[in-house]
Amino acid sequence: MxxxxxxxxxxxxxxxxxxxxxxxxxxxxxxxxxxxxxxxxxxxxxxxxxxxxxxxxxxxxxxxxxxxxxxxxxxxxxxxxxxxxxxxxxxxxxxxxxxxxxxxxxxxxxxxxxxxxxxxxxxxxxxxxxxKETLLTLNCTGKLKSLCERFRNADAKGRWAACFEGLESEGKESNVTVLSQKKRKSDYMDHDGDVQEDHQSKRVKMDFWPCDEEEKLTEEEEPKMRTSQLEQSAASVSQAHSDVLGSLKNLPEHMKAAVPVIKELLDTESTWDESSVSALKVFHECDPNEVEILCSMLGLSEASEQSLPQFCSCLLELSPDLSHSTACAVITHLLLEKILSLAEPASRCLVTAVMSLCTRYPRPTCQALIEPVLQKGQTGSAQAELLCRLVVDCLEPHHRLLVFQTILGVSWDEGVLSVIHALLDSKLELSEEDFSLFTNQLCSQSPHFSKSMKFAKMLLSVLTKYQSHVNPACHHTLSSCLSFNETFLKKSLQAALKRISL
Known part of the structure; x- marks a missing residue:
């Protein structure tokens, strides 16, 4: 399960x-x-x-x-x-x-x-x-006593180092034993085998080792390449430093003072407490331009995923809640790039952070996170899985409707189909206009997904769960849509369409 x-x-x-x-x-x-x-x-x-x-x-x-x-x-x-x-x-x-x-x-x-x-x-x-009784076995107790005896003398040289030196010497002895065994085995090999092996090893070395000209060329080019790389790195660092200084000048003094405090907490992944929450109160005092600068200065887009749950929990403790524009900016900087770059299922830390912010700030999450991911047109399985979890577990019906209306205006792929299916399963309260637009979109997309099982299952959900929405115009559109289907569900889809009484 x-x-x-x-x-x-x-x-x-x-x-x-x-x-x-x-x-x-x-x-x-x-x-x-x-x-x-x-x-x-x-x-x-x-x-x-x-x-x-x-x-x-x-x-x-x-x-x-x-x-x-x-x-x-x-x-x-x-x-x-x-x-x-x-x-x-x-x-x-x-x-x-x-x-x-x-x-x-x-x-x-x-x-x-x-x-x-x-x-x-x-x-x-x-x-x-x-x-009263210890949980340690006799063997474990003996080993611990032996270890304590070894480190009892505080003046002994090395202590822990001496322990590892002993392990090293044991490893060297075992290596010597293995080498002597190999030498004894090699004595039994015939001379022809030795000669052949020697030729092969020489051939490998000749193939691997670069020629003199290539080596000289590398020696000449290497200093130049290093110099150019250092110059480029210095230029980029200088530009970034000047941008940071320029942005900081536009912030009030109390906001500048909060930047290193919050940044240190993000970088060190230390435990956040009440003082950390008070440092985040600076977000309440930002106008739209200042919050963008502040998020950039904090490097929220580069924050490690391990630090996200604590940062988000502190954000959620702020009272009153963040304004809509501030929440959108924070969600964009903190989460959007991380989710767009997902190539495998999201980590637990990232999922926890996204779901906590989505539950408290559903509309900003829809606007600053879900919509941009869908509009990118690259909704992979990892992104689709996360969006489906948000739809099912975090969003209220009216927010799901916002996501559904966004989907009507973006290009579809297999990932988007998964999100649509999750939305349909949540029993959306669609208006006649929204359902009509949806059926038209289904008809226009059906040639591209003629062999897609996800598309076929989505159609089956429409025909079974939204029968009351089907008027004569939609019935005709859906009939045209089914004509393109080439999956084994086609007969089931046609039967479901016939059962709809107009």
């Missing part, structure tokens, strides 16, 4: 926790941040619904048989490990029976991850208040 299906089992607040726990190695810390913010906004907030949902029985296929498993067992190993670390951090404030029940559900599954097994045992001991 994929994450999208699993998320449907949780309420809105719990979904944020699930997304945070899916954000890689920092999942537990991100979940704790989300949980703390939810508690600050609602002191009565509790994790009991979240824990109960994780323990619910879910039907799944295991070894060609339909079985019932706790929902938590259907998540990835990384999610389970982050969940256990998260519970370890906050368990004192949780009901013990709920946490015990969840741990029992986890132990029902075959836990192959040794870290997860240890975390389960440790969490059980923490809840019960028993820490």
């Amino acid at each position: 994929d994450l999208k299906a699993l998320l449907q089992r949780f309420d809105g607040r719990s979904r944020f926790l699930v997304h945070a726990l899916h954000s890689g190695a920092a999942g537990a810390k991100n979940a704790q941040t989300v949980f703390n913010k939810q508690r600050r906004s609602d002191p009565d907030f509790t994790l009991i619904p979240f824990l109960e949902t994780l323990c619910q029985q879910e039907a799944c296929v295991s070894e060609d048989a339909l079985v019932l498993k706790p929902l938590v067992c259907l998540f990835s190993e990384g999610f389970k490990q982050n969940l256990l670390c998260f519970l370890h951090l906050i368990h004192p404030g949780l009901p013990k029976d709920r946490v015990h029940h969840l741990l029992e559900c986890l132990t029902q599954d075959d836990v192959e991850n040794q870290w997860a097994c240890v975390l389960i045992k440790q969490l059980q001991r923490d809840i019960e208040g028993t820490r």
